[in-house]
Amino acid sequence: MVKQLKVFIESVGHRVVDSIWRLGYATRFILLVLLKSVPGFLRFRLITREIYFAGVLSLIIILVSGLFVGMVLGLQGYETLQKFGSESAVGTLVALSLVRELGPVIAALLFASRAGSAMTAEIGLMKATEQLAAMGMMAIDPIARIIAPRFWGGVFSMPLLAAMFSVTGIFGGYLVTVVFIGVDEGSFWSQMQSAVDFRYDIVNGxxxxxxxxxxxxxxxxxxxxxxxxxxxxxxxxxxRTVVTSALAILGLDFVLTAFMFRGVS
Amino acid sequence: MQRTMMDFWVGLFVMAGIGALLILGLKAGNLTDFQPEGSYRLVGNFENIGGLKVRAPVKSAGVVVGRVADIQFSTQTYDAVVTMKVDTHYQFPKDTFASILTSGLLGEQYVGLLPGGDEEMLKDGEKIMKTNSAIVLEDMIGRFLFDKASEKKDTDPKI
Structure with a gap:
């Protein structure tokens, strides 16, 4: 009995220590990537290539999802707002929810599953086929040559993709509410413009x-x-990349929102 | 894929991203109606501003002529000091009437300017003397009930 308990406690402790060790390892790894990213910036073409793979090739899914998310937002927002006779506020609803929340979050979720998983698979296969080790043999640092450009390519692409997601979303909302349903175009844009603040909403997004x-x-x-x-x-x-990214995005989104939008206006 | 082709697509991608940010700022946001220059300040003391907020519009005849820049509480007069930034294109006479109004039943509150007939115009930093507070719904209901009660007393024939 006592022995079983001891084994159980040991297994719990082992898991905790393991996960904390992994977290520390990941932090040290990222710091190492940051330290070794100078060569990537000197040979910017390496980063350009990764922006192409992570950003440009993710465009289709980002734009199409943005359009549909905006259309659904417009439709649902209209359904509810017209009960209160304020359907012209649908532009505000679509723009604010896209710029503040849905744009960054959904674009990041899509980016994680489209580009993040591809990055993991590529680097993992390079490691499995010992390409990384071979590079090390040739005195080429695999972190500087392979990892850092991918990291920076993703970091550059993400805000641009989120902005494009928001724009196509707003266009989708415009398409459904103004063109199909017939909400007044002037009030759609003017209410949106009076509600969306550049510093407070767009920059925070x-x-x-x-x-x-x-x-x-x-x-x-x-x-x-x-x-x-x-x-x-x-x-x-x-x-693991997809799952951890999704959880991290949603959790971090709550923390950032709590810091950014505390209703102080 | 050829290098130049890849560079072309990446360039297009970055330009589209920056363009998207610009569209957000100009079309969806209010970057355009920032007028750091070309505006002058007017100050008005209000007994009660209701739900007026900074950046609320200042309108005259329904046209937006400026924005509320600052709201402070004065401990000398115990009222609200509202600073407004008004476009220099729009000059208002000295006896302009400023009141806090609500757009629609549930809409946002704004400052309405009703020009008077004075020859002299308000200058930068000057105070609007005639102001009208926001209508507070609770006060109005209270007054209405009070009037109703006193009305009944007057018309009661037995007393």
């Missing part, structure tokens, strides 16, 4: 998406680099 970009790409490159060099290990690491 961009800051949010910047944070998400750092977190998602950091998780993706770390999971890839840390993946066990087997087929199963890579597949697990990819799954």
């Amino acid at each position: 961009v800051i949010k998406s910047g944070f998400f970009g750092v977190v998602v790409t950091a998780i993706a490159v770390f999971e890839g680099f840390d993946a066990p060099p087997t087929a199963e290990g890579v597949s697990r690491a990819t799954t």
Whole structure:
């Protein structure tokens, strides 16, 4: 009985120590990436290539989802607002919810599953096929050559993708409410413009998406680099990237929102 | 993929992203109606400002002519000091009437300026002497009930 209890407590302790060790390892890894990112900036083409893979190729999914999210927001917002006779406020609703919350969050979730998982799989496979080790043999630092450009490519792409998501979303809301349903176009835009503040809403949204970009790409490159060099290990690491990123995005979003929008106006 | 082709797409992507930010700022946001220059300040003391907020519009005849820049409470006169930034294109006479109004039944509150007939115009930093407080719904209901009660007493034939 006592022995069983001891084994149980040991297993709990082992897990806690393990996860904290992994967290510290990840932090040290990211700091190392930041330290070694100078060569990437000197050879900017490395980062450009990653912006192409992480950003440009994610455009389709981001734009299409943004359009549909905006259309749904417009439709649902109209349904509810017209009960109170204030359907012209639908522009405000669509713009504020997209710029403040949905733009950064959904774009980051899509980015994590589209680009983050690809990054993890690529780095994990490079490790499994010993390409990273081979680079090390040739005195090329794999962190500076492979990891850092991917990290910065993701960090640059994310705010731009979120902004484009918000714009297509607002366009989708405009399409549904003004063009299809027939809300007055003038009040749609003017109410939106009087409610959306540049510093308070738009800049805060961009800051949010910047944070998400750092977190998602950091998780993706770390999971890839840390993946066990087997087929199963890579597949697990990819799954972990998506799950951890999604949880981190949603949790961080709450914290950032609590700091940014505390109703002080 | 060729390098130049990739560079082209990345350039397009970055430009589209910055363009999206600009559209957000100009079309959805209110970056355009910031007028740091070309405006002058007017001050008005109000007994009660209701729910007026900083950045609320200042309107005259329904046209936005400026914005509320600052709201302070004065401990000397015990009323609210509202500072407004008004576009220099719009000059108002000295005896302009400022009142706090509500757009619609549930809309936001704004400052309405009703120009008087004075020859002289208000200058930068000057005070609007004639002000009208916001209508507070509770006060109005209270007054209404009070009037009703006194009305009944007057018309009661037995007394």
